[in-house]
Amino acid sequence: MASLAVTSTFPAEVLGQGAVHEIHEIQGRGLSSPQAGTPVTTNDNVVTAVGAGGFFIQTPSARSDDDADTSDGVFVLHGGEPPVNVGDQVDVVGTVEEYFGFTRINAMLAGGSVSVDASNQPLPAAVEFHASRPSPDPVSPSCRREYECYEGMRIRIATGTVSSGSQHFSSDPVAEMYVAPTASRGFREPGIEYPGLPGLPVWDGNPEVFELDPDKLGLSNVSWVPGTVFTATGVLGYEFGGYEMWPTELTVRSAAEALPRAVRAKAPGEITVASQNLLNLRENAGSTKLGKLSRLIREVLGSPDIVAVQETLGRTALRNLASRIRSDDPNVRYTVHFGATGGFQSVGFLVRSGVTVGRVTEHGRSETFVDPRDGTVDRLHDRPPVVLEATAGGLAFTVVVVHN
Numbered sequence: 448m449a450s451l452a453v454t455s456t457f458p459a460e461v462l463g464q465g466a467v468h469e470i471h472e473i474q475g476r477g478l479s480s481p482q483a484g485t486p487v488t489t490n491d492n493v494v495t496a497v498g499a500g501g502f503f504i505q506t507p508s509a510r511s512d513d514d515a516d517t518s519d520g521v522f523v524l525h526g527g528e529p530p531v532n533v534g535d536q537v538d539v540v541g542t543v544e545e546y547f548g549f550t551r552i553n554a555m556l557a558g559g560s561v562s563v564d565a566s567n568q569p570l571p572a573a574v575e576f577h578a579s580r581p582s583p584d585p586v587s588p589s590c591r592r593e594y595e596c597y598e599g600m601r602i603r604i605a606t607g608t609v610s611s612g613s614q615h616f617s618s619d620p621v622a623e624m625y626v627a628p629t630a631s632r633g634f635r636e637p638g639i640e641y642p643g644l645p646g647l648p649v650w651d652g653n654p655e656v657f658e659l660d661p662d663k664l665g666l667s668n669v670s671w672v673p674g675t676v677f678t679a680t681g682v683l684g685y686e687f688g689g690y691e692m693w694p695t696e697l698t699v700r701s702a703a704e705a706l707p708r709a710v711r712a713k714a715p716g717e718i719t720v721a722s723q724n725l726l727n728l729r730e731n732a733g734s735t736k737l738g739k740l741s742r743l744i745r746e747v748l749g750s751p752d753i754v755a756v757q758e759t760l761g762r763t764a765l766r767n768l769a770s771r772i773r774s775d776d777p778n779v780r781y782t783v784h785f786g787a788t789g790g791f792q793s794v795g796f797l798v799r800s801g802v803t804v805g806r807v808t809e810h811g812r813s814e815t816f817v818d819p820r821d822g823t824v825d826r827l828h829d830r831p832p833v834v835l836e837a838t839a840g841g842l843a844f845t846v847v848v849v850h851n
Contacts, residue, residue, distance in 0.1 A: 465540065470506050470599075471517040473543055473552070478595055480550045482543040487552065490538040493568050494531045495520065495601050496682045496695050498664040501551070502529045503599055503682045504537060505571045516591040519571065520599030520682065522551040525561060533695075536565040549685040550598060573603035573680055576628035583655040585641045593654060594683065594690040602692060603680045604628045606700070610656050613670040621670050623658040623691060632673060644819055660684075663693040674703030707747045718839055719751035720846055727792070728756075730763045737771040744772060744797075750779045752839055754797040755848035757830075761793065769797060785809075786833040794848045796835050805836040805843075 465486030473489065475481040492504040505520040506512075512519070523529075523539055524546075531537055539561050541554035554561050574580070574597055581597075582589040590596035610632045614622040627633045633656040638648035662668035663684065671677070681694035713719050725740060744754060750772075759765045762785055769781040781797040786809025798804055814827040832849045 465542075469510070469512070470504070470519050470521050471512045471514065473521055474518040474550055474598065476516050476591060478548070478592060479545045480543050483545045483550075484543065486540070486542050486558070488538065488540045489521075489552070491536055491564060492539070493570060494533050494535045494537055495570055496664055496693065497529050497531060497533060498693070499528070501525050502531055504539065505600060507568070508571045511571070515589070516596050518596055518598050518600050520597075520601065522549065522599055522684070523561065524551050524553045524555055526555050529561075531561065531563060532566065534567050534570065535563045536568045538562045538564060547686070548688070571601060573601040576602050576604045577606075578629050578655075581628075581655055581657070583651065583653070585651055585654050588654075594657065597683045598685060598690070600683055601680070602683050604692070605678055606630050607659075607677050607679060608632050609659075609671045609673050609675045609677070609703070610634075610653075611673055612706075621668055623660045624671060625656050626659045626677075626692070627653075627656050629655070630676065658689050658691040660691050660693055661697060663691070664695060666694060666697055669697070671699070672703040672706055676700040676703075707743070709747050710749045713749060713751075716840065718753075718842055718844060719749060720753045720755070721748040721751040722755045722757075722848070723748065724757045724850075725759050725765075725768070728759045728764045728768065730761055730767065732764060732767065737768055738775075740768055741772045741775045745776055745779060750776070750799065752799045752802050753835065753837070753846050754781070755794070755835075755846055756797060757794050757848065757850035758792050759795060762795075765795060765797065772797075784833075784835060786831065792830055792850070794830055794833050794850050796833070796846070796848065798835070798837065802837050802839040805838065806834075807836075808834045810834060 465488050467488045470489055470492060473480055473482050473487060492506055494502050495505045496503040501522055501524045503520055503522050539552055539554055541552040541559040542556050544551050544553050580589045581593050607626050607628050608631055609624050610627050611625045613624050616622050633653040636650050638650035640650050640652045643649035677700055678698045679694045680696040681692050684691050684693045762783055765783045769783055773780050780800040784798055784804060784807045785793060785795040809831050811828045812831045815824050816827045818825050830850045832847055835846045837844060
């Protein structure tokens, strides 16, 4: 088709136009492109999404190879604000690159070009992600290379659920959320991640859970509570070792209740037990961290009779927290209990007044196992579990704290 307008041409030569390929030939069937490192030309594809520094193109539905194992979409790297719009039909000349595993065409190199043939073209149909795509079973993926076969393509989630909240990085304090394309969250089940080890339970690894980056292509950034249900349309990108949906449309269907949610009040005759990871509580922890943990234990956990704790770096650190809780509420008093030692990332207990401690015992410090990978004898517990035996209100009970 004759070009209606050449919108961008980088300095000619060196590159040359390269062989003409359809996108599925550029993407190939593997994790990387068979054309990586070579110049290519791909014509008459439709722009499906535009972001800072580049845009996505996809083969029109009528020209798709209809092969579930190859992607019909790819990202085109273009500096600054790309000179295209969604719905443009374009011809692209550039060099195929694998940028840390993300297949893209670099149109910024010498000889690279982007030309627009037509505008307002229909977008290719989006791949529907749902309960069976991507497959929740790693033994039976929905295509030969799960996610890779959809890289760069339009995808749609009619009913998705936030599995865990936004990640935090110094360069991106409100970053990607983990989501599942179903009406329920994905949780960590028992077992060793697939393919596991012989004779032991296997966890499937939740392959249906992936990342959602709300503002990657210019939408307003959001951070949703886990359990929030949404609808989204966008493209499937890849960065930092993970596949991500980069949305062009994103709508909340039902917002989950904000976290954290306080437990119900303790009923007469009950013993309350909680578990809390203190996230490397150090002896020199500042007032801000101690104050937050105090509020969490008092206002969210309801000042339970027993708090089993993980990642406290020594007895003094936990005593400081107990003191802060008492300072914030003189009616809530805790004593500190460890096992035989309280070393790096110890486990232990905060025990509230009114509970009588019978015995606190550390278990398994000397236990070993034979590593099936190399036959070496290794420690079974780098943070041995601790057992608390106690009584309260005429009830004898035992609590075990474990930090895997």
